[in-house]
Amino acid sequence: MTMSGLDDLDREILYMLQGEARHTSSTDIAESLDVSASTVRNRIQRLEGDGVLRGYHADVDYESAGYQLFTLIVCTAPIPEREELAIAAAEVSGVVEVQEVMTGESNVLVRAIGEDGDDLSRIGEELDELGLQVQDEDLIRNTHRTPYAGFDQQ
Structure with missing residues (x-):
């Protein structure tokens, strides 16, 4: 639809x-x-x-749950393999969300939770072993969401 x-x-x-x-x-x-x-x-x-x-x-506040390291890992995947690699990345322990991006070189965004720096390193290594090239890693402080205003007709 x-x-x-x-x-x-x-x-x-x-x-x-x-x-x-x-x-x-x-x-x-x-x-x-x-x-x-x-x-x-x-x-x-x-x-x-x-x-x-x-x-x-569920909208989880990871910091309140005791997980201080909520991370955005920016990756590059070969375009023909992007979807397959994104699906595989979602299976890595600690990964909570994977987005495929249609433009640019950084075309897979991985959101992951790590208990410590070693945990984040492990996640990055596992993504690399899958065939994703890690471009950047950023700690996320907060996420703010709002409903899509295009749905609101009132």
Whole structure:
């Protein structure tokens, strides 16, 4: 399903779920949008079935959980192998997210959690063994997210 396949109600539901899915019930959404809760539940099921809504993820504050080293590892992969290497990188212990980038030389972004410097070194070495060339490593202090405003029709 593409954006052109979404109507205003779909976009509003997505907007509200992006803000705080865990504490937003179908009844809350329905009341806000002046529709029935069953309509919202049906829409959410359809959005999930169509692959538009792919999951609900915990937003973990790694520092509060005792993991001080939340790291962005910037890598380069040969373009024909980029997807395969990104999938393999996601299996490395300590890696929590991998993004494929479509432009530039640095085309794989790996977010990893390390307990100490040795742990980060191990992760970098494992990525290298897979065939990813590590370009840069940056410690992340905070991540700030917001719902995509294009979904908000109100």
